Amino acid sequence: MARIGEGGMGTVYLSRTRGGQPVALKVIRREYGQDHDFRRRFEQEVQAARRVQGYHIVPVVDHDTSGELPWLASAFIPGIPLHDALTQFGPLPPAAVFQLVGTTARALSAIHAAGVVHRDLKPSNILLGAGGPYVIDFGIARAADATQLTQSGGLIGTPQYMSPEHALGERVGPATDVFSLGLIAAVAATGRHPYGDGGAITIAAQIANTAHRPPQLASYDPALRSLLERCLTADPAERIGTEELAALCQELAGRGLSDFQGWLPAPLGAEIARREQVAQNPPPPTAPQMPAAPPAAPPAAPPTAPPTAPPAGPPTAPPTPVAGFGPAPAYDSRTYNLSPAPAPTATSAAPKRRRGARMAVIATVVVLAVAAGAGTAVWILGKDKDKDSKANGSKGSAGQASSSPSPSREQQAGGSSPxxxxxxxxxxxxxxxxxxxxxxxxxxxxxxxxxxxxxxxxxxxxxxxxxxxxxxxxxxxxxxxxxxxxxxxxxxxxxxxxxxxxxxxxxxxxxxxxxxxxxxxxxxxxxxxxxxxxxxxxxxxxxxxxxxxxxxxxxxxxxxxxxxxxxxxxxxx
Incomplete structure (x- = not known):
């Protein structure tokens, strides 16, 4: 019915089940789907994610890893990602922050009880809705660790919200998500990161060195500071547990964690209400469209007639969306515009205009030495860059190509030249x-x-x-x-x-x-x-x-x- 997001692992579409339930359908990127190790790990991770049940968790309702393009479907919620809310409306009031953190901690308890660690908890993976916050994409990002993109030792995750053990490439567990949630609490309340305003690599280096240089928390409100101190300890064993964190947040919020009547500032609440209204009246479905595959060989001749798509009969009145989903981005991805997915168009042997692969992905390895007392800790991050740029050797100091670039992937496969x-x-x-x-x-x-x-x-x-x-x-x-x-x-x-x-x-x-x-x-x-x-x-x-x-x-x-x-x-x- 609509394309609602595009991130590092795939594209997300709004669709419906046979029974009419709205779902977010994530189609995994082709380069991941062609990797056998990824498919195997993806199957394991999604099976684990489907076992997770709990309040404020967006459930995975179906998936398939056997087809040409792996996919998964989650219930849909027309919320606004926390990152977008902070960008547009500024920091949240203290009570809303404590309610946000406490509710998310309860969601993490359910995720961890199913043997799953989120590993990539960050503001864009928390959706704010009228009925509270919802956690998305739990456990799925780890499937990418098995692909060729990270076999050289890189890590999947967002540097600014990693825990010290994650940034150092050590074993992660439930306490890893607690550290990330503490960072989210600080940013949601003040707009400031506890480790400063440097770039992603700089912040990750400081996080990795937490044991020797803990974050400076003196400028935070005393109530928030007490919470941060218990979440942001270097030793995972010393961090507060999710159940205790939820109880602490309810006490600090001064209201029940399940009471979401007017829990957000009025302008933010109005934007969420607008999105809910749009989701209840999405654009009519268009003809189905599968992501285009690079042609295996040049077409022998132009088609004699344009391809026909299956008829998309009249849409029924959409039900009210009941839950939500968002993309698993390589960077923070802004989605949920509910724009219609483009319908297929007739093609010829040499189309006049063709868009190149917009989001081709490779991983480059960045090695960062972090001074840690007398020794040195090495932190390695796999970060997404443009695939075609590296494959073609078209790299310059300002991201420019040489004057004679090598053929693109589509040209090499016999496709039309851009x-x-x-x-x-x-x-x-x-x-x-x-x-x-x-x-x-x-x-x-x-x-x-x-x-x-x-x-x-x-x-x-x-x-x-x-x-x-x-x-x-x-x-x-x-x-x-x-x-x-x-x-x-x-x-x-x-x-x-x-x-x-x-x-x-x-x-x-x-x-x-x-x-x-x-x-x-x-x-x-x-x-x-x-x-x-x-x-x-x-x-x-x-x-x-x-x-x-x-x-x-x-x-x-x-x-x-x-x-x-x-x-x-x-x-x-």
Missing amino acids: TPSGSSGSSSQATANATYSKLFEGKALTLRAPAGGLDSTYVDLDAPKVDPTNYMDSDTADFSADNSQLTFTRPMGKASGTTPQECRAGAEQNPYTETLSAQSINKEKAIAEGDHLCMVTGDGNLAMWTITSVDRPADSDYLPNFSGTVTVWNIAN
Whole structure:
């Protein structure tokens, strides 16, 4: 019925059971599904997760690991991730924080009783609903440990919310989740991380070194500080248990943990109510769509007729959603926009526009030496980066590719090339002889990083138009933005000047890689004020986006907001 999220392990769709219960259907990424070890571990983890039952836990209701693409289905709740709530509405009042932590501690008790450790508890894995908080994605992330992505020793998890033993690569247990919950409590109450405001790697290093340099908690409210001190001890055996933590939070909150009448500030409660209303009236179902697979060989001939999809009969009135789910992101992923999944479109042997693999994933290993007294502790993290960039050797100081990039995975498999006409060596003469006529100049275009539950924002430079609702046809978009990167359908590069000739040279001779990370943009200034970003669009025009301002966030892992103007030329060869 709708695409509601996309993260590091897969894409999440809103669907229904045969009985009409709304579910969140997560289809696992193809590169994971092709790994036998992952399938085996995924089966074990999901079976364990299906045994978990309890209040404020989003249950896994079904799964399959035998098909081409493994999947799992969880009950659906139209809540707002805690990370999004803090970003949009600021820290929570103390009573709400204690109720949040106490209820989550009860959910962890049920998870641990089933022999499952969450391992990746963080603000984006806690959903806030009218009926309280809900824990999602428990135990599933560990299945990725068996894949080729982490065989070199990396760890799955979010560095800022790891426990010391997790960051050091040691054995994890229920106390690991308690440490993560303590970090969440501090951030939810103040917006400040107990280990400072550095980058993910820096914070993880400080967490790993907790035994020698514990966090400074003096600035926190005394009641909250007493809770944090019992959660954030370096020795797992000394941390407070989940049942005791729940009792402590109920005492500090001054109300029953199950009393959620007006438990959140009014603006946040109103946003949750709005999402519930949207979920009760989702867009009508479209024809089924499976994630596209790279073609095994070039098609012999164009199809004589476009493929037909099964009819999607008239939808029945959707029931009120009863529970919830969210993605298992490589980074913090913002979802729940309930935008319709794009319907399949007819294809030809050489489609005019084709979006590349937007979220290809590899793991690079970062080794961080942490000073620990007289010795040294080594912390290793497997962090997602762009797969095609590494495979093709297209790496630069600012995330840019060389002027002659290697073929993409789809090109190697016989698929259509994403390179615009006139950008190959064989057509260099046509490029040199091209003439340009200006279609428009200086039209404003502002691109804001997705927030408030959106997973991607799409941009059509020919219009120009920005679509943050996900309704833009994927074949129309020239590039897209999620919270952690830009993804280019066609090569985009930085021009040395503003003439059409300089613009086209920038697009063809100095392009970025298929994806450009927020880290490259924020730390390495891969995109800055005054840059002229150029692309030959899918409509065959030459577009130049001149950046006038870059509003960089405090956390460099997230994409900035960009403002600028667009000029477009028609190309005649």
